[in-house]
Amino acid sequence: MTAKDCLALLREVKDVAFATVDEHGHPQVRIIDVMIVEDEKLYFCTERGKDFYHQLMAEKYTAVTGMNKEFQMVRLSGPIRKLQDQKKWVDRIFEENPSMNDVYPGDSRYISEAFCIEDGWLEFFDLGRTPIYREQFTIGAEKKQEKGFLITDTCIGCGICKEVCPQQCIREGMPFEIQAEHCLHCGLCTEQCPAGAIKRKEG
Amino acid sequence: MTAKDCLALLREVKDVAFATVDEHGHPQVRIIDVMIVEDEKLYFCTERGKDFYHQLMAEKYTAVTGMNKEFQMVRLSGPIRKLQDQKKWVDRIFEENPSMNDVYPGDSRYISEAFCIEDGWLEFFDLGRTPIYREQFTIGAEKKQEKGFLITDTCIGCGICKEVCPQQCIREGMPFEIQAEHCLHCGLCTEQCPAGAIKRKEG
Known part of the structure; x- marks a missing residue:
């Protein structure tokens, strides 16, 4: 496994859980699509009216997890960055994830904003093997933070x-x-x- | 849909994401099994060495989400309660979820501790229908908190x-x-x- 493989697994699972911290300091979590994975970065979007958006903008951090059918899980956590040139990124996200057009047809797509995780701690965890197997990675500027x-x-x-x-x-x-x-x-x-x-x- | 149906969906999905807040105030999330759903309460367990356990004990809150194959999602958030009579609950959890014995054979199961969510905000969200369908519920003592x-x-x-x-x-x-x-x-x-x-x- 590599950090790249972990991000590819999240993109393959696609519907993964994104956690944030709300205005009371409590955790919140919802299923969101991983829109693009490229150059060891993970891209996603959300809409300006949602609690998720407000929590991202206030706290600037998220944590992501997904599991595939083989019980292989990946966790990613780190700061988020709102992308420059929103129109370009939203258009690209909708092009590469065409089912988004069913939910946000036409120009309504521009209520979405695109974000990126480029620095973060990653963990691969395979519960399908005996003994279990895990491996930790980092992407971008995140310092190595070995747990265990x-x-x-x-x-x-x-x-x-x-x-x-x-x-x-x-x-x-x-x-x-x-x-x-x-x-x-x-x-x-x-x-x-x-x-x-x-x-x-x-x- | 009812609150009961939402909890049943989480139990059916079983491997769902549990979010917490870490010591830096950042979100963390991992896939955990829903062990028992009964009387509008959701039961789960974790082990005393894990970050998840320490975050639960420090913050006393979690948020849970899962999605089934029909793109129906449930979100649950609320305070957690560590159960009385741990041995009874851990034994019952292992009895009703026998694959736990592969991971924690014999007496090693007692490194696990059982928790319950009995007060909380729930949301059902169905992305498989057009238009999308959502409904909010509460369980236990949680006050109604309509979002939107x-x-x-x-x-x-x-x-x-x-x-x-x-x-x-x-x-x-x-x-x-x-x-x-x-x-x-x-x-x-x-x-x-x-x-x-x-x-x-x-x-």
Whole structure:
């Protein structure tokens, strides 16, 4: 997998969930189409009357997720940018996504505005494999922010973490080692470690 | 449609998006299973090591959305409640969703904690019909919070709103009237009304 593959999966799923934060600081989420994926950027649009539009303009951030039929999921989160030359982008979006014309026929399309996510954190998560498989990426200027858990040097080698791990993804050694690509991030190893040696990564 | 039908649709879709707000005030979203729907309540679980768990415990709010193959979508948002008697609920969730045992075999299931949404705002949105169809509901103690637009008495009857509406859902009259169940909330009528007579509903 690459960041490019993750974005392609979101475009293929097309109807994905976009989350925002509302004026009360609460989460909101709705299904929106991924309109274009190009050059490691994701393009979408929404209409100026919608809560989604107002939340995007106020908070400038969104988080996106979609899953295909094989239970492969992608998550993307980052700042949004309203595009320059709106007419060009709206026209291109409607050209490449012709069913939009059924919803917004004729000139009513220009109530839509086009946005782009070009900096962001991405995660691929495959629940269709055993053990599960995950991989993290970034696009654009986003700094690498590795999530998950790490077994530190204070590991006493007792092996309890390896025993309790639901995905059996911990390797013996000093210290023991979590195979990050198979880790659920469930936290069971951290809770059970008698030496307090397993830490949450701080990004 | 009823609130009950909306929750049943989310359970049927099962893999839906749950949004939260992170420690930076930014939106986060991931695909999670709807585990049980019963008595107008939606039950789900997550594991104590996950960011999702920490965000739920810190903010106490979530927003959920899912779409079926017929392009019918449901949105639900509201406060979350961590359930009493966790063992009972986790056991019941694993019993009714046996594939959970593949991910969390044996006693590792107890790293999961069960939550419930019992008060919330719900919306059904059907993009598979022409014109589109939507309906809003509440469950539990949530106060009715009608979203959308309203044509007020300052309407001058010019008919521009009716002309520009992409879904042709505005009826002639004094004032003209938006058929809320077919409205996209795109805001084009508001922008075009020469009398400033079309207002956003404030819930």
